[in-house]
Each structure stands twice: as C-alpha cells, then as structure tokens.
Amino acid sequence: MEDRRLIRLKPNLERRALVYEFSRAFFREQGFLEVETPVRLPEIAPELYIAPFQSEGWFLSTSPELHMKRLLAAGYERLFQVSRCFRKGERGRWHNPEFTMLEWYRAGADYRQMVRDTEQLVAAIVRRLKLPAVIFYQGQEIDLTPPWPVVTVRDAFLNAAGWDPIADPDPLRFDTDLVTKVIPGFAPDRPTVLLDYPAPMASLSRLKLGEPQVAERAEVFIGGLELANAYSELADAREQERRFRTEIEQMEKEQGRQMSLPRRFLEAITHLPECGGIALGMDRLVMLFCNADSIEDVMPFTVDTA
Amino acid sequence: MDISDVHKNSNILINSMPYNVVENDLMKPGKGRAIFRLKLKNLLDGSVLERTFHSGDKVDEARVTSHEMQYLYKEGEQYVFMNTETFEQVFLTEKQVGDRSHYLKEGTLVTMVMLEDKPIDLNLPTFVELKVVRSEVSSKSDTITAQNKAATLETGYEVGVPPFVKEGDIIKVDTRTGQYLERVTTKK
Numbered sequence: 489m490e491d492r493r494l495i496r497l498k499p500n501l502e503r504r505a506l507v508y509e510f511s512r513a514f515f516r517e518q519g520f521l522e523v524e525t526p527v528r529l530p531e532i533a534p535e536l537y538i539a540p541f542q543s544e545g546w547f548l549s550t551s552p553e554l555h556m557k558r559l560l561a562a563g564y565e566r567l568f569q570v571s572r573c574f575r576k577g578e579r580g581r582w583h584n585p586e587f588t589m590l591e592w593y594r595a596g597a598d599y600r601q602m603v604r605d606t607e608q609l610v611a612a613i614v615r616r617l618k619l620p621a622v623i624f625y626q627g628q629e630i631d632l633t634p635p636w637p638v639v640t641v642r643d644a645f646l647n648a649a650g651w652d653p654i655a656d657p658d659p660l661r662f663d664t665d666l667v668t669k670v671i672p673g674f675a676p677d678r679p680t681v682l683l684d685y686p687a688p689m690a691s692l693s694r695l696k697l698g699e700p701q702v703a704e705r706a707e708v709f710i711g712g713l714e715l716a717n718a719y720s721e722l723a724d725a726r727e728q729e730r731r732f733r734t735e736i737e738q739m740e741k742e743q744g745r746q747m748s749l750p751r752r753f754l755e756a757i758t759h760l761p762e763c764g765g766i767a768l769g770m771d772r773l774v775m776l777f778c779n780a781d782s783i784e785d786v787m788p789f790t791v792d793t794a
Numbered sequence: 795m796d797i798s799d800v801h802k803n804s805n806i807l808i809n810s811m812p813y814n815v816v817e818n819d820l821m822k823p824g825k826g827r828a829i830f831r832l833k834l835k836n837l838l839d840g841s842v843l844e845r846t847f848h849s850g851d852k853v854d855e856a857r858v859t860s861h862e863m864q865y866l867y868k869e870g871e872q873y874v875f876m877n878t879e880t881f882e883q884v885f886l887t888e889k890q891v892g893d894r895s896h897y898l899k900e901g902t903l904v905t906m907v908m909l910e911d912k913p914i915d916l917n918l919p920t921f922v923e924l925k926v927v928r929s930e931v932s933s934k935s936d937t938i939t940a941q942n943k944a945a946t947l948e949t950g951y952e953v954g955v956p957p958f959v960k961e962g963d964i965i966k967v968d969t970r971t972g973q974y975l976e977r978v979t980t981k982k
Contacts, residue, residue: 537827537849577798577828577849580820660848663826668846689825707824717824743850767824 490793500778500786503617507774508570510616511590514609520566520592525555527572531750533692534735536742539576541585548574551767552591553692554753557721560593561759568592570770581782582713584790588770593721597764599693599704602718603681606708606766607634610679610773617777625711625779628676636679636708644682648673654701657686671709679710691731693719708768710776716768723760797830797851805837805856808845812837812856812909822849837907838914856909860917863906865898873898875906875913884913896951897922897969918969923978924948926963929955942974 512522527549532540540547552571559567573589594601610632614621622631642654649665674680683706687695690703704720722728732749739745774786784790800806804815813834822828828849835842837858847853863875863884872885873895884906890913891898897918898904907915929945942954947967955974959965962981965974 535825537822537825578820578822580818580822583820583822660827663823664829664846664848666823666826667821667829668831714824769824 493793494788497785497788500774500780501788503778504774504786506617507613507777508770510613511570511609511770513616514612515566515568515592518566520568521564523556523559523564523567523569525549525552525559525569525571529555531748531752533750533753534732534739534747535691536735536739539745541574541576550575551589553765553767554750556591556593556765557760558753558756560595560761560763561756565595565761566593579791582772582775584771584783584787586791587783590768590770590773591765593763593765595761595763598720598762599683599706599718599764599766602764602766603636603638603683603706603708604634606716606718606768607636609768610634613773613777619777623777623779625776626781628711630676630711631678632710636681637675638681638683640684641682641686642684644670644673653686654684657688657701659689662686662689671712671714674709674712676711679708679715682707682709690719691735692722692728694722694724713772713776714769715772715776716766718764718766721760721763721765723757723762725754725758725760728757729754795853795855797847797853798828798849800830800832800847800853805858806834807854807856808834808843812858812914813843814858816842837909858914859908861906861908863904865900865902865904867900875904875916877906878903884908886913886916890914891916894918894969896947896949896972897924897967899924899949920969921966921975922969923964923966924951926955926959926961926965929959929961931960 528543528546529549530546532547532550533554538550540550551573552569556567556569569591571589572586574586576585578585611634614632621633622629642652645651645653648669653662684702685705687701687703690705693703693705696702696704706718707714708716736747739747771783771786778786780786800815800818802815802818806813813836815832816835817833819831820828821831830847832845834845862878864878866874866876871888873891874883874885876883894916905917906913924947926945927948930943943957944952945955945959946952953967953974955965959977960981964978966976966978968975
C-alpha cells in the first residue's frame with residue numbers, strides 16, 4: 489500500500505526538487521544570502537491563531553521571522569531561508585502541521601516590492617520548468633504572467649461580502665467571509681493580490697502613512713490557495729512591544745494561553761532598517777505546479793502517514 | 795468535543811439530530827482563525843447538510859455504536875430484534891426497516907446501529923439464504939432460452955430466478971442489489 493502511494497508521488501517529488509532548486513537559484517542570482525535559523529527556539533512572536541508545539545520548554549518554530557529580522561537588524565540586506573515550520577492543529581487539504589516556508593527579506597523595500605519579487609520568482613520557475621505562462625490547475629487555466637491583478641481588502645470585501653472591514657474591523661466575520669465569500673469570488677484565471685489589511689490584523693507590519701487604520705500587508709492567492717503573506721515590516725520597537733502585549737492579553741483572556749514577550753527580538757529591532765518581508769508556502773507552490781489537489785500529494789509523509 | 799477533534803467519519807449531534815461527517819475542510823487563513831467547513835449526512839434520513847464552524851467551537855459527539863442482533867419476529871407494526879450479547883430487545887418501525895423487510899426472516903443476524911440506546915439503522919448481511927415458497931413450473935422453451943421466472947420467497951419478496959429453481963429450494967440473494975445469486979439446496 490505505502491509503496492504504491494510513494495511510487496505514485498514520484499513525479500511530484502521530482503518536480504518539488506526542481507522548484508526548490510530554481511527558487512534558490514532565483515534568489516542567489518539577485519544577491520540574496522541563504523541562511524538557516526533555529527527550528528527550536530526559546531521565543532516566538534505571540535500570534536493569537538497560531539499554536540506552537542512545545543519542546544522541552546522551548547518552541548518548535550512557527551515561522552523564521554524573528555531571527556531573520558535579527559539578522560537584518562545586524563546589517564544583512566537580502567536574506568532568504570527555506571525552513572520547516574510547525575503549527576499545531578493545522579491539518580487539512582491545504583495544511584499539514586509540519587510544512588515548509590520560503591521566507592525572504594529585502595532592506596529598503598516595502599510590501600509591494602515583495603509581491604513583485606513573488607511575481608518574478610513564479611515567472612522564473614515557470615520558465616525553468618519549461619511550462620507555458622498559462623498553467624492548468626484543477627481544471628482551470630491560470631495565466632501567471634506578471635503583473636498580477638491587485639485588489640484592496642476594502643474593495644474585495646465590499647464587493648463579495650457587502651461590508652467594509654477597514655471602517656468596521658470585525659476579525660471573526662473577516663476570517664469567515666474571507667474564506668467563504670471573498671477568496672471564492674476572485675477571478676479563477678489569474679493570481680490575485682489582496683492588500684491593505686485592517687490595522688489590527690497585521691501585528692508585525694507597518695501602518696500606511698496617512699492612513700493608520702490600514703496595515704501594509706499583502707497576500708497572494710493563486711487557484712484559491714493562499715500562497716504568500718507580505719509586510720512592510722514594522723521597525724518601531726516600542727510599537728511592536730505594545731502590539732505583542734495586546735496579543736498576549738487577548739490570548740490569555742480568550743484561550744487561557746500564556747506566552748512571554750520575545751525579548752531578544754524586541755531589543756534587536758531597535759536597529760531594524762526599513763524593509764519588506766514575505767513568507768511563501770512552498771508545499772502549496774509545489775501543489776500548483778503539480779496540479780495537486782491536496783498537500784499530501786506533494787509530501788512523501790504527512791502527519792497521517794509519518 | 796472541540797471542533798478541532800472532529801474528523802471525517804466522526805458522528806456529531808446538531809439540534810439533537812445525529813450526523814456523520816462526510817467531509818471536513820480546514821480553511822484557515824495563515825494568520826486567522828481556523829474555519830472548518832463540514833459536509834454532514836443525517837444518520838436518520840440520509841439528508842445532507844453543510845455547516846461552518848470556527849476554532850474554539852464545541853459540538854456534541856453522537857455516541858453511535860454497532861451491535862450484532864438477531865431478528866426475532868414482527869409484532870404489529872414493529873420488528874423485534876435481540877442483542878446477541880445482552881439479550882436485550884429493541885424495536886424498529888416498518889418505516890425504519892423499509893424494503894429491507896424483503897430479506898428479514900426469523901433468526902437472521904444483522905448489525906444494528908444505535909444512537910445511545912436507541913436503534914436508528916440496520917445493516918443486513920450482504921447475502922441471505924431464503925426459501926422459495928411459490929414459483930411456476932417453467933415450460934420447456936423457457937429452459938432453453940434460460941429466461942428468468944418469478945419466485946416468491948418466504949419473506950414475501952418476489953425475485954427473478956432461473957427456470958430450474960423449484961418451490962422448496964433455498965436460494966442465495968444479494969441484499970445490495972436484491973438479485974438472485976445461486977441455488978443453495980434443492981428440495982429432494
């Protein structure tokens with residue numbers, strides 16, 4: 489049984505290896521340094537809806553973000569990392585509790601630049617895989633040619649759900665309508681870039697100048713998959729601490745979960761330059777290029793088969 | 795139970811009706827709440843329902859169990875079964891049994907599906923052996939063309955059988971299709 493499953497996955501695993509190779513080549517050619525930061529960490533960013541696994545009093549990484557920013561704060565300007573991340577309870581067609589994140593940072597850039605990087609990365613992989621610019625995913629033709637269509641959170645929600653989450657933030661309604669109305673309403677034949685999130689929904693990103701109810705956060709969707717999340721990074725240590733404290737309080741109140749402030753990170757980001765960062769789900773990118781309907785078709789072993 | 799502990803094939807109660815989880819899609823935005831889109835099948839009438847739940851939601855588990863039971867007899871409009879381990883008797887209505895009465899003869903072993911201590915469904919064995927109580931004698935030409943003929947079984951069910959099957963024979967019937975499969979014994 490297992491042999492047959494693994495043999496069936498072989499073309500996808502071969503393609504997966506190529507996507508990794510081409511992604512690394514793309515960043516190297518642009519002068520990005522590949523780094524490795526710890527997978528087992530003493531401190532992580534407190535995020536209300538991301539549950540970490542405990543490891544002897546430390547945590548398994550939920551994202552490499554804090555350590556990569558510590559490198560940026562020390563003067564590294566272009567960094568990327570392919571790293572394993574762990575998030576408790578996330579298992580479904582698009583989720584496995586252990587997954588791979590491709591994360592990169594650029595000093596001097598903002599969230600829009602990070603989306604442009606993503607467009608160029610995807611275009612480069614398409615080219616090197618010798619695929620046409622219009623790929624076929626789950627019965628749908630998708631034209632990956634940059635630039636990708638952009639829509640603000642406000643317009644997308646007004647259009648698909650009939651309310652404005654910027655004027656009236658409501659996180660519960662936001663998450664539900666996002667997955668049940670907004671994402672299904674995106675044009676199926678193009679990627680969609682959703683940007684300018686409500687300020688309370690982006691605790692690590694900078695607010696828009698002159699529009700403090702909006703955070704400079706963007707997300708990329710392709711074929712209904714949430715592929716990448718970009719920020720203009722918040723470089724204000726005091727503001728960051730204040731937001732983390734709010735998150736921790738809410739966590740205790742709503743979930744009875746205790747978490748402490750990531751002190752070393754907060755100390756380091758007093759030197760963080762203006763920069764943009766983005767995290768991209770590698771498994772989902774591979775799904776796209778393998779026309780795979782489920783994450784288990786691009787991983788040899790998931791939590792259910794490990 | 796917490797919604798995150800619900801899996802495909804779990805049984806849960808919604809408005810005190812038991813449902814089987816046919817599909818469970820986790821639709822979690824990276825930074826947002828987990829949203830579970832469940833496709834549910836009503837265990838009583840088979841109707842399908844879609845429901846959306848959020849992380850932290852609680853649902854009641856439907857304690858659905860299966861037990862081997864023996865069909866005893868029909869009393870008025872009720873079918874009486876006995877649990878072969880506890881010897882307790884349970885009852886199903888004509889409506890609950892439906893067409894499956896075609897295959898129920900006294901003594902048949904079935905799997906009873908129970909919600910708490912209430913019987914809600916019945917699974918028949920795949921094959922049952924039933925006696926032919928009435929069948930016309932076929933003519934010679936029928937034998938040659940191997941045309942099926944009608945036979946009435948001991949449960950009252952009428953089924954097509956080959957011409958060589960006689961009254962008093964025991965035949966095997968497939969309960970999934972309702973079709974004759976083979977003759978088991980013939981009356982000497």
